Amino acid sequence: MKSVAESPAEFDERLRWLLNQCAASDSDALQFLYTLVSPILFASIIRILRRPALAEEALQDVFVSIWQKAGKFTASRGRPMAWMISIARYRAIDIARRERLGPTSVAELPEDQAVHGEPDSEGGPAAWRPTPNLMARCLALLSPQQAHCLELAYIDGNSHEDIARLTGTPLGTVKSWIRRALLNLRQCLASSHDAE
Amino acid sequence: MMPNNGEVIDRLAAEYVLGTLRGSPRRRFERWRETIPVVDQRCRFWEERLLELAADLKPMRPPTHVWLTIERRLNFPARRSLVQRVRRFPLLASLVLLACATALLYWRSIPIIRPTSEATISARSGERLWELEVFGKADRLGLHAAKRPTRQAKSDYELWALPTGAAPVSLGILPAEGELMRALTVIQKQALTHSSQLAVTIEPLGGSPTGQPTGAILYVAPLRSAF
Numbered sequence: 001m002k003s004v005a006e007s008p009a010e011f012d013e014r015l016r017w018l019l020n021q022c023a024a025s026d027s028d029a030l031q032f033l034y035t036l037v038s039p040i041l042f043a044s045i046i047r048i049l050r051r052p053a054l055a056e057e058a059l060q061d062v063f064v065s066i067w068q069k070a071g072k073f074t075a076s077r078g079r080p081m082a083w084m085i086s087i088a089r090y091r092a093i094d095i096a097r098r099e100r101l102g103p104t105s106v107a108e109l110p111e112d113q114a115v116h117g118e119p120d121s122e123g124g125p126a127a128w129r130p131t132p133n134l135m136a137r138c139l140a141l142l143s144p145q146q147a148h149c150l151e152l153a154y155i156d157g158n159s160h161e162d163i164a165r166l167t168g169t170p171l172g173t174v175k176s177w178i179r180r181a182l183l184n185l186r187q188c189l190a191s192s193h194d195a196e
Numbered sequence: 197m198m199p200n201n202g203e204v205i206d207r208l209a210a211e212y213v214l215g216t217l218r219g220s221p222r223r224r225f226e227r228w229r230e231t232i233p234v235v236d237q238r239c240r241f242w243e244e245r246l247l248e249l250a251a252d253l254k255p256m257r258p259p260t261h262v263w264l265t266i267e268r269r270l271n272f273p274a275r276r277s278l279v280q281r282v283r284r285f286p287l288l289a290s291l292v293l294l295a296c297a298t299a300l301l302y303w304r305s306i307p308i309i310r311p312t313s314e315a316t317i318s319a320r321s322g323e324r325l326w327e328l329e330v331f332g333k334a335d336r337l338g339l340h341a342a343k344r345p346t347r348q349a350k351s352d353y354e355l356w357a358l359p360t361g362a363a364p365v366s367l368g369i370l371p372a373e374g375e376l377m378r379a380l381t382v383i384q385k386q387a388l389t390h391s392s393q394l395a396v397t398i399e400p401l402g403g404s405p406t407g408q409p410t411g412a413i414l415y416v417a418p419l420r421s422a423f
Contacts, residue, residue: 017409032393039361042255043255056265060262060265060269064270078243078244083240090215093215135245150214153214154246157215160218178214185210
């Protein structure tokens with residue numbers, strides 16, 4: 001059965017309102033927010049950490065941070081999902097570093113080591129996803145190697161060294177691909193007046 | 197020392213957001229971000245743009261104990277579950293169980309319409325305010341006002357279904373007293389079918405003027421199976 005649809009703009013507005021309520025110490029608002037976004041944040045974290053226990057620890061830390069920093073977000077007026085996913089990814093990267101986790105690529109993990117969380121049968125809130133935009137077009141202009149390196153870093157939380165090991169590519173080449181990819185994105189966005 | 201070259205700051209911000217800036221340079225950059233607005237501005241720029249890379253993530257529902265731990269860490273008011281209450285009063289629970297078993301033997305012989313799911317909305321003090329029962333395939337909603345909170349002038353309490361991954365859907369104004377049975381619309385049925393929680397907000401008299409919650413969330417309650 002199809003869920004009730006909500007546009008990305010409406011979803012963002014809902015998240016802003018909930019963060020505003022969190023900033024006013026409304027604990028029910030955090031629970032509401034958790035219901036809405038925890039499946040996405042958990043998916044992001046578990047791709048980096050792979051171990052369910054570590055991912056659960058990270059998710060707890062993330063929601064404690066969201067509660068504590070909600071007032072700061074309200075003042076900054078950015079996209080709520082970008083802000084929350086960033087908190088989640090940075091926390092996961094910190095824990096991965098603390099635990100000295102090796103390179104990760106979900107496609108190469110054995111099933112029992114991959115993810116043990118329960119896939120969201122509803123497919124999660126589709127409205128959080130960025131609408132097809134300029135950035136998607138700029139990403140499509142990257143070379144396959146550049147795009148693959150960005151995904152291995154952003155989605156799976158790999159360092160330059162990890163990516164070099166995973167792809168069998170010299171470290172210097174990986175660094176160069178990533179640096180060039182970011183520069184190309186920057187130029188593509190700037191040429192379309194989206195560089196702020 | 198922080199570079200004063202805008203392009204270098206932008207490159208570092210992009211690598212920081214991507215996650216490839218590691219170790220002590222990452223720690224140092226985080227400190228700059230906390231204190232230097234232009235660094236924070238460039239980080240937010242890249243955080244919003246690189247979000248596109250996460251578009252194909254497949255949502256995963258975390259185990260339920262994660263939220264309970266978050267509540268504990270933040271010292272939120274405890275909402276005791278039925279299981280916890282039973283553990284605290286085992287003798288009373290046994291007597292209640294015996295009474296329920298006896299009643300069940302009696303009730304099983306009577307053809308009655310039973311709810312498929314139910315919820316209890318309680319104040320933080322534990323006092324029950326409303327009891328809700330969903331009948332059939334979310335066709336009808338039974339509402340019983342146990343004790344309505346003090347009514348604020350020109351306001352109503354509105355009930356919301358919280359479907360996973362979608363906007364809240366209004367289930368109407370909660371009654372001030374007594375019981376009522378309400379037929380549900382197709383949208384309400386869909387929303388209830390995909391909800392594990394209900395919420396109550398305070399709204400202008402007659403309900404939210406926008407169709408979405410506009411007032412504070414006062415209560416959240418789990419929707420549980422009645423079987």
